[in-house]
Amino acid sequence: MRIAIVNDMPLARQVLQQLILASGRYRIAWVAEDGAQAVTLAEQDKPDIILMDLIMPELDGVEATRRIMQQAACAIVIVTASVNTNAARVFEAMGAGALDAINTPVLGLSGEQEGREQLLYKLDTVARLVEATRRVQPLDRPQPPPPAVPHRGEYLVAIGASTGGPAAIRTLLSAFPAGFPAAFVIIQHVDEQFAPSFARWLDEEVALPVRLAQQGDRIRVGEVLVAGGGEAHLVMDERQRLGYAREPENYPYRPSVNVFFESMAQFWTHHAVGILLTGMGRDGGAGLLALKQAGCHTIAQDRETSAIYGMPKTAADLQAASEILPLSQISVAIEEAINRNKG
Structure with a gap:
């Protein structure tokens, strides 16, 4: 190489x-x-x-x-x-x-x-x-884990990104004021020693409070949690708490968007939006499909506004996205999804 x-x-x-x-x-x-x-x-x-x-x-x-x-x-x-x-x-x-x-x-x-x-x-x-x-591999439609049954209550917005992600995430989150009625979890491909700096930088750039996700964290409305980097994947467990797991170890992406999205599809029982932003590679497409099949609204960034149209393209090819949107329209789509489920 x-x-x-x-x-x-x-x-x-x-x-x-x-x-x-x-x-x-x-x-x-x-x-x-x-x-x-x-x-x-x-x-x-x-x-x-x-x-x-x-x-x-x-x-x-x-x-x-x-x-x-x-x-x-x-x-x-x-x-x-x-x-x-x-x-x-x-x-x-x-x-x-x-x-x-x-x-x-x-x-x-x-x-x-x-x-x-x-x-x-x-x-x-x-x-x-x-x-x-x-490597060109045929796209197979993964079998999702048994989904939880969504119901009214807390709203979670899960965002996956890689190449070009920091700027895209900043742009997206900047549209929301402090106290916005949703929780956010971000899976950005980033090195372990670099993840705390990313969370601090994002916290300074947007109105919502941002911090690094810790073992045992609960989802809280109005807060943004960022996955730590390194060898462990962020996951959600049956109690809807966040944690870190080394498995699967054969993934080239750490933390993996697929791993978190699939665990969320299995255990999250409230309304949610899954979003896949710009990135190199194929991570996140299968996980976004699992979220869609679990009843969540799903969004992929479009080709024109993606720094690298790899991860969102995988989602589009799998028909995993309910909507394919330019970055500037994704915040509006999130608000519309939340408003549809009020009451």
């Missing part, structure tokens, strides 16, 4: 090249010294994965990511000195289409590359996602 490096710092470029070549698993496609050069090179020779610096002269990593995703879309991972320090710009880049972010490896006093294993693990994870996306 071919990796491109975009970084304005010579030492960072050197460390990244050494790390990639020494792994024996990847090849260097090309190296760019700024975002503008990266856009040109990506058009001429599209790599499998780009390691994109965030802060650069000429054209920064956010705008370079946006242009590459428009002109020569491929998997992009933001590699920056400090993900947490630059959280707002990192999420802006993820909204433009970056898949994930990680701190830049550095040379320690001993000459060892600090952060090497973390970056290689991230690369391996993204490479599996790229390969899974390339």
Whole structure:
């Protein structure tokens, strides 16, 4: 698999090249010294994965990511000195289409590359996602778990997203005031160490309170819960409490939208809306179908407003969405669904 490096710092470029070549698993496609050069090179020779610096002269990593995703879309991972320090710009880049972010490896006093294993693990994870996306598999209609019987009461809006998701989720949630009469659960493909920063950033951007979902949490109207990243999937149990589970372990997506949607279809007994937003890959389509078959209203983002039309396309192909809408209309559809079930 071919990796491109975009970084304005010579030492960072050197460390990244050494790390990639020494792994024996990847090849260097090309190296760019700024975002503008990266856009040109990506058009001429599209790599499998780009390691994109965030802060650069000429054209920064956010705008370079946006242009590459428009002109020569491929998997992009933001590699920056400090993900947490630059959280707002990192999420802006993820909204433009970056898949994930990680701190830049550095040379320690001993000459060892600090952060090497973390970056290689991230690369391996993204490479599996790229390969899974390339494999053409027939779409089979999954057999959903036995659904709960919806009835009046608490309203839950469950949202799944991947590539381009942070910006889309911010746009969607910004339409709702504090005290909006629904609970929200968000499954965004994100690294475990990155999930708390995502929740904090979103909390600062929207009127509704946002926090990371914890083991044993109950759904509460007017609150947004974000799934933690890493090796565990967010799930709902028979008591309608949230928790984390390692199974299924063979999923390339963690946390998985399918896993949460399917557990919700089985155990949630109130009204709900399931939403699948922009994202690379196929996660979420089967889960959205399970929600639809359980009596929930389901929505998929349309092709035109998706940064990557992968996950929503899977939902459309499975006929899992009650509606396929542009991002700007999804908040209105949520309000209409809630109003239909009042009384």
